[in-house]
Amino acid sequence: MQTRTVYFVSDHTGVTAEVLGHSLLARFTGVAVRTTTRPFVNSLQRADALAAELATLPDEPVVFSTVTDRTVRERIAAAPGLHLDLFEPFLGPLAEALGNPPPADAGAFHGIRDLASYQARIDAVEFALATDDGSNAERYGQAEVIMVGVSRAGKSPTCLYLALQYGVRAANYPLAEDDFEAEGLPGAVAAFRGRLFGLTIAPKRLHELREQRRPGSGYAELRRCEYEVRQAERLYRRHGVPFQDASTLSVEELAALVLQRAGLERHR
Amino acid sequence: MQTRTVYFVSDHTGVTAEVLGHSLLARFTGVAVRTTTRPFVNSLQRADALAAELATLPDEPVVFSTVTDRTVRERIAAAPGLHLDLFEPFLGPLAEALGNPPPADAGAFHGIRDLASYQARIDAVEFALATDDGSNAERYGQAEVIMVGVSRAGKSPTCLYLALQYGVRAANYPLAEDDFEAEGLPGAVAAFRGRLFGLTIAPKRLHELREQRRPGSGYAELRRCEYEVRQAERLYRRHGVPFQDASTLSVEELAALVLQRAGLERHR
Numbered sequence: 131m132q133t134r135t136v137y138f139v140s141d142h143t144g145v146t147a148e149v150l151g152h153s154l155l156a157r158f159t160g161v162a163v164r165t166t167t168r169p170f171v172n173s174l175q176r177a178d179a180l181a182a183e184l185a186t187l188p189d190e191p192v193v194f195s196t197v198t199d200r201t202v203r204e205r206i207a208a209a210p211g212l213h214l215d216l217f218e219p220f221l222g223p224l225a226e227a228l229g230n231p232p233p234a235d236a237g238a239f240h241g242i243r244d245l246a247s248y249q250a251r252i253d254a255v256e257f258a259l260a261t262d263d264g265s266n267a268e269r270y271g272q273a274e275v276i277m278v279g280v281s282r283a284g285k286s287p288t289c290l291y292l293a294l295q296y297g298v299r300a301a302n303y304p305l306a307e308d309d310f311e312a313e314g315l316p317g318a319v320a321a322f323r324g325r326l327f328g329l330t331i332a333p334k335r336l337h338e339l340r341e342q343r344r345p346g347s348g349y350a351e352l353r354r355c356e357y358e359v360r361q362a363e364r365l366y367r368r369h370g371v372p373f374q375d376a377s378t379l380s381v382e383e384l385a386a387l388v389l390q391r392a393g394l395e396r397h398r
Numbered sequence: 399m400q401t402r403t404v405y406f407v408s409d410h411t412g413v414t415a416e417v418l419g420h421s422l423l424a425r426f427t428g429v430a431v432r433t434t435t436r437p438f439v440n441s442l443q444r445a446d447a448l449a450a451e452l453a454t455l456p457d458e459p460v461v462f463s464t465v466t467d468r469t470v471r472e473r474i475a476a477a478p479g480l481h482l483d484l485f486e487p488f489l490g491p492l493a494e495a496l497g498n499p500p501p502a503d504a505g506a507f508h509g510i511r512d513l514a515s516y517q518a519r520i521d522a523v524e525f526a527l528a529t530d531d532g533s534n535a536e537r538y539g540q541a542e543v544i545m546v547g548v549s550r551a552g553k554s555p556t557c558l559y560l561a562l563q564y565g566v567r568a569a570n571y572p573l574a575e576d577d578f579e580a581e582g583l584p585g586a587v588a589a590f591r592g593r594l595f596g597l598t599i600a601p602k603r604l605h606e607l608r609e610q611r612r613p614g615s616g617y618a619e620l621r622r623c624e625y626e627v628r629q630a631e632r633l634y635r636r637h638g639v640p641f642q643d644a645s646t647l648s649v650e651e652l653a654a655l656v657l658q659r660a661g662l663e664r665h666r
Contacts, residue, residue, distance in 0.1 A: 132494065142654075143651055144654060145563075146416065146418055146421040149418070153464065154485060154489070155492075157466075157492075158492065158493075158496045159498075161496045179444045191490070201436075212491060212492070214492070217422060220482050221422070221425065223482060224422060224482070225479070226424075227402075230428045230429055234570060251555075252552075252555055257554045259530060284520075294649065374540075382411045383411055384413060386413070387437075388440075396433075398420075
């Protein structure tokens with residue numbers, strides 16, 4: 131398989147170039163890539179340094195760019211490579227529809243564009259940390275969603291992604307032996323049935339994940355994993371808790387599914 | 399200020415459409431937007447339902463779309479609105495450069511494209527959670543970066559973002575009274591000087607943040623905030639710890655700056 135050199139270049143963090151660039155590259159399944167991100171290229175000096183770097187590469191790179199300043203952009207584009215400006219194709223149609231020509235410089239950019247929604251994200255992260263893994267259950271009343279599932283099913287990363295990306299207050303509660311033996315919902319979450327969202331996972335995958343954490347333990351045993359997953363799903367069905375199989379899904383996919391199925395609003 | 403209706407539409411999570419869409423909209427500073435995300439629009443039935451929804455809107459929406467299947471895309475684009483296909487302008491040039499035409503369907507997409515790098519991200523989240531706020535200092539040897547700073551300077555969200563977005567193992571250690579009185583670096587981090595990265599913050603901003611957490615407390619007092627910030631910066635300078643003022647930066651900006659200044663590799 132050929133390996134191509136790819137640059138994500140930005141006058142800001144580079145996140146937009148990385149996200150769209152990776153999505154586009156995923157379409158080219160036969161090509162392996164070696165990627166480099168160059169954020170904060172916001173001066174002619176930095177543009178020239180980058181152009182010089184691109185010129186020394188053994189192969190022509192693919193350059194995904196979100197540089198606002200035209201002069202900076204042109205300096206970079208003078209270097210060898212396929213230069214794709216990720217903003218340019220859309221600014222004209224948007225200006226026509228929104229009746230407001232884009233400003234000439236990068237002054238409009240700022241990491242914190244909307245302080246209230248930014249603060250909601252940071253507060254949601256604090257909430258997710260405080261209520262991770264069953265902690266501070268007295269705060270569940272403030273949760274928009276409470277993820278439930280057995281240990282290592284993927285609750286924590288999903289909650290943190292929901293918080294960081296969407297400002298959603300997501301708590302998580304681990305299901306364990308006591309919860310399976312009881313008739314009702316676990317006491318800590320019983321009052322919040324409508325906000326529960328369950329995760330399940332293929333027992334073999336769970337076994338692998340637990341083996342990484344505690345090799346050879348009873349906790350990681352396949353039989354124990356099978357039992358817990360069966361009991362968790364039984365609990366979801368008995369109490370009408372919506373749930374999702376997390377075995378082959380990324381945290382981005384899980385978060386999008388939870389938002390959609392739980393009807394949650396993105397605070398961003 | 400006019401308010402426009404904006405849709406982010408995808409046959410997958412919608413993250414790419416949201417990220418590029420928000421970046422583009424930020425250029426149009428005079429326009430307020432009401433945004434809606436429609437993920438997993440991957441069938442004609444869902445496309446038709448969305449088109450019907452778009453047709454009922456009082457104003458013509460702006461639709462940022464990353465739908466791969468042409469038929470699905472065309473059904474949506476038949477509805478009123480400005481439809482911007484975020485992939486289309488780049489696929490031709492990329493196909494020419496990479497010598498591999500894109501597949502016709504969405505089959506190439508999957509949330510977990512590279513299992514090893516995905517696992518690195520999930521492991522990094524587990525690491526950031528385990529080592530948050532000074533916990534499990536015995537694991538600092540596995541950290542790629544150890545963020546230090548006073549309480550509420552922004553260490554935890556930055557570490558979690560570094561983990562989730564880039565798979566970087568980031569621990570964080572809170573600086574407190576004992577650390578300021580000592581001569582050397584705090585004992586827990588002294589052996590890892592080269593991996594330390596400090597955050598600082600304007601005392602007034604810190605005071606506001608702490609007031610939200612514990613109103614009227616000594617912890618939140620402006621004088622106390624001024625003292626702690628001064629001491630933290632003195633510690634950074636004395637021991638040559640690189641540091642960044644987090645007062646007006648988003649977590650995305652902080653993460654990008656930390657990666658760049660600490661020379662860390664993105665595992666993604």
